[in-house]
Every structure is written in structure tokens, then in C-alpha cells.
Amino acid sequence: MGEAPAFLVEDLKSNLSNGFHLKSKGCETAVDIGCNRMYVIGDPKSESLAVRVFDKSTNEWVFPIVLGTKPKASRGHSAVVLDQDRVLVIRGDTSSDDGFWFLEVNTVFVTEQKARLGTEVVAWSKGVIGEPEKPIVISGPSGVGKGTLIAKLMEEFPSMFGFSVSHTTRAPRNNEQNGVHYHFSERGAMEKDIDGGKFLEFAAVHGNLYGTSVEAVDVVAEKGKRCILDIDVQGARSVRASSLEAIFIFICPPSFEELEKRLRARGTEVEEQIQKRLRNAKAELEQGTSPGLFDHILVNDDLENCYDKLKVLLGLTNTVKTTPKSELVHVPVEHTGLKIGEKIMMKCGAVEQERFVLDLGSIRGGAPGRTRGLRIDAVEEPCDSELGFLG
Numbered sequence: 078m079g080e081a082p083a084f085l086v087e088d089l090k091s092n093l094s095n096g097f098h099l100k101s102k103g104c105e106t107a108v109d110i111g112c113n114r115m116y117v118i119g120d121p122k123s124e125s126l127a128v129r130v131f132d133k134s135t136n137e138w139v140f141p142i143v144l145g146t147k148p149k150a151s152r153g154h155s156a157v158v159l160d161q162d163r164v165l166v167i168r169g170d171t172s173s174d175d176g177f178w179f180l181e182v183n184t185v186f187v188t189e190q191k192a193r194l195g196t197e198v199v200a201w202s203k204g205v206i207g208e209p210e211k212p213i214v215i216s217g218p219s220g221v222g223k224g225t226l227i228a229k230l231m232e233e234f235p236s237m238f239g240f241s242v243s244h245t246t247r248a249p250r251n252n253e254q255n256g257v258h259y260h261f262s263e264r265g266a267m268e269k270d271i272d273g274g275k276f277l278e279f280a281a282v283h284g285n286l287y288g289t290s291v292e293a294v295d296v297v298a299e300k301g302k303r304c305i306l307d308i309d310v311q312g313a314r315s316v317r318a319s320s321l322e323a324i325f326i327f328i329c330p331p332s333f334e335e336l337e338k339r340l341r342a343r344g345t346e347v348e349e350q351i352q353k354r355l356r357n358a359k360a361e362l363e364q365g366t367s368p369g370l371f372d373h374i375l376v377n378d379d380l381e382n383c384y385d386k387l388k389v390l391l392g393l394t395n396t397v398k399t400t401p402k403s404e405l406v407h408v409p410v411e412h413t414g415l416k417i418g419e420k421i422m423m424k425c426g427a428v429e430q431e432r433f434v435l436d437l438g439s440i441r442g443g444a445p446g447r448t449r450g451l452r453i454d455a456v457e458e459p460c461d462s463e464l465g466f467l468g
């Protein structure tokens with residue numbers, strides 16, 4: 078689909094038949110993606126960018142289920158239809174690290190959710206400039222030492238890594254805090270959230286439900302940190318199949334006997350649970366060490382030795398690496414975006430001196446995660462006149 082810059086609510090009024098009246102003013106943007114569908118983004122009463130759909134074939138409003146972390150309402154926004162699947166929403170008065178959001182209306186993920194939920198669904202995916210470091214998925218049987226290794230990593234590199242706090246229906250252990258080690262949840266509430274599409278992955282593990290919410294990963298990314306997920310093999314397989322590109326590491330015990338010893342020595346499980354976890358460990362070890370799922374396998378024999386190997390494969394030896402921050406660009410309240418091929422030509426401000434090009438040519442991912450690989454390029458002067466847009 079070609080260029081389709083945003084138009085404001087006044088335009089929408091004149092486009093809608095049957096005298097439909099919109100009460101709100103100015104804070105809404107309507108985009109027509111074809112197929113008799115008009116998406117209205119924004120609502121002055123809402124703290125986030127709300128979405129509703131006008132079905133032109135029935136002249137009725139549809140209020141979709143909105144999945145993903147929603148962008149906060151901003152002082153002005155615009156929208157550019159990218160294709161029949163996605164709309165790029167540009168928030169005004171923001172910096173570029175929170176300025177570009179994708180509203181997915183027909184992507185594979187959204188289509189699946191529509192079929193599953195039997196209703197209209199849209200999903201937000203935040204646009205990330207550049208190539209952030211991939212999240213790290215760590216799996217392995219219970220008691221192998223995943224948590225111990227992760228704790229060491231977080232302690233040595235506190236500004237670099239953030240832990241994805243999972244939800245679980247398991248009861249907390251004595252030393253565990255809600256919201257820190259897990260979000261301890263009622264099964265019903267967790268199942269409802271799973272049905273509502275709030276989870277990136279979930280699995281029944283040792284008789285309880287565990288899952289990674291999209292928000293858990295977003296919270297870490299929001300802090301500019303690299304996300305670590307401690308999840309079981311089933312969860313790792315789901316993440317592999319999702320749009321989240323991650324590094325997958327499987328931790329093995331030196332022997333089954335040692336695994337049992339560690340699990341017992343930890344003293345957190347009753348005998349029945351220990352037996353269950355050891356039974357499950359056999360299958361996990363088989364799946365985890367078979368080719369295809371994990372990128373790296375580490376044997377946690379001597380803890381320090383294993384930790385050193387983990388640091389080597391994460392490129393952390395010798396130097397404390399900091400994630401390079403791409404240069405931030407300010408997106409003012411007044412701005413316009415025009416789609417030309419894979420690029421969005423941005424002109425900013427009342428006098429339109431600030432200009433840049435948002436390059437979508439390498440984007441990947443998308444809901445239920447983030448859309449990565451956006452690039453901001455400076456505008457080269459000759460293209461102003463060629464494009465007849467900026468000059």
C-alpha cells in the first residue's frame with residue numbers, strides 16, 4: 078500500500094457517513110488500511126494510545142482487544158500505514174527511543190490471536206532503533222545451578238543485565254519475594270492472562286504453571302538492559318518459535334547423582350517434589366542436549382569454571398562491555414512522516430528544519446515482542462528536491 082499520512086479527526090468526520098459524530102477533538106488519528114477498516118488511534122481520556130476500529134461496511138465501531146505494552150499518550154502523534162498488516166505510529170514530543178510504535182492489525186501473530194479469541198484484536202510492538210543485544214535464555218534441569226549462575230552475572234554486571242521475572246502458580250519459598258523472584262499468581266488469573274495474549278511463553282513445569290509475560294521482558298528492555306530468562310526446555314522451545322531473537326544456553330549437571338545431591342542440599346523441596354523434578358530432569362537433559370534447540374551447552378561442574386565459560390560465550394571477559402546507545406533524535410509535537418519505499422521521511426517542527434529518515438529496511442520481530450532494527454539516517458540535501466517533499 079502506498080503512502081498514507083495521518084489525518085486528524087476532522088478529516089475522519091467528513092469521511093464517515095451516516096452522520097456519526099466524534100466527541101473528542103484533535104488527539105486522535107484515523108488511518109484507512111483498506112478492507113473497509115478505519116483505525117482510530119488515541120483518546121483524550123486515556124493515558125495510553127487507545128485504539129478503536131470503524132467498520133465501514135456496517136458503519137459500526139468495534140473495540141478490539143489490545144495486546145502488548147501500549148504506548149503512553151503523547152502531545153500529538155501521527156500514523157503512517159505501512160501495509161495492510163501494520164501502521165507506524167509516531168509519538169510527538171518524545172525522543173526516538175520511545176517515539177516509534179507499530180500497531181499490528183493483520184500480522185501473523187494478530188491473525189492467530191483473532192482466531193483464538195474469536196474477536197477483533199490489535200497488538201502494539203515498540204520500535205527499537207539499532208540492534209540491541211539479544212536476550213539470554215537459560216534452561217536446564219531443576220537444581221543444576223541456573224539461578225546461581227544468573228545471580229553471579231547480575232551481581233558482577235548489575236547495569237548490563239536484567240532478570241525477566243516470571244509468573245508462577247507455585248507457592249513462594251521462604252526467601253522468595255513477590256515481584257522479585259517471581260510474580261506469584263493464582264492459576265485462574267494466570268490462565269486468564271495467558272488467554273488474553275499477555276504471555277510470550279508458558280508451560281506446565283513440575284505440576285505448576287510458569288510463564289514469561291511480554292511485560293516482564295519489556296520492563297528489562299525499557300531499562301536498557303539485556304534480558305535474562307530462566308525458563309524450562311518447553312519454554313525455550315516456545316521462545317525459539319516466537320519473534321524474540323535470543324541466545325539459548327542449556328546448563329547440564331556433571332552427573333545425575335550430583336544433580337540429586339544439589340537439589341536435596343538446597344532444601345527447598347519436599348521429597349515428592351524432589352522425585353518429580355528428578356524424573357523430569359531425565360527428559361529435560363535428553364531434549365536440552367539434542368541438536369537444534371540450544372546454541373550452547375555448559376556443564377556446571379565447578380561453579381567458578383562454569384561461570385567463566387558463561388562469561389566467555391557472552392563476550393564478557395576482560396572488558397566490561399556497555400551497550401552502545403544509538404544517537405537519540407527528538408521527535409517534536411509537530412511532525413510529518415511520509416512513506417517512500419522502506420523509508421519514512423520525517424520533517425519536524427513548525428519551520429521544518431529538523432529532518433531525518435527512518436529506515437525500516439532491516440526491521441525484524443514484532444508483536445508479541447519488539448520490532449527491532451530501525452535506523453535513523455540524516456537527510457542528504459540533494460534528496461530534498463528530488464523527492465519534492467522536504468524543500
Ligand SMILES: Nc1ncnc2c1ncn2[C@@H]1O[C@H](COP(=O)(O)OP(=O)(O)OP(=O)(O)O)[C@@H](O)[C@H]1O
Nearest residue numbers: 218219220221222223224225339343377378379380
Ligand atoms: N557448580 C556447583 N557446585 C555445587 N553446588 C552448586 C553448583 N551450582 C549451584 N549449586 C548449588 O545447587 C543448588 C541448586 O542451584 P540453583 O538453585 O541455582 O538451581 P536452579 O537450576 O536454578 O534450580 P531451579 O530450576 O529449581 O530453580 C543450590 O543450593 C546451589 O548453591
Ligand SMILES: Nc1nc2c(ncn2[C@@H]2O[C@H](COP(=O)(O)O)[C@@H](O)[C@H]2O)c(=O)[nH]1
Nearest residue numbers: 219243279280282287288289307308309312
Ligand atoms: N517455561 C517456563 N519455565 C520457567 C519459568 N520460570 C521458571 N521456569 C522454570 O521452572 C523450573 C522450576 O523453577 P523453580 O523456581 O520452581 O525451581 C525451572 O526449570 C525454571 O527454569 C517461565 O517463566 N517459563
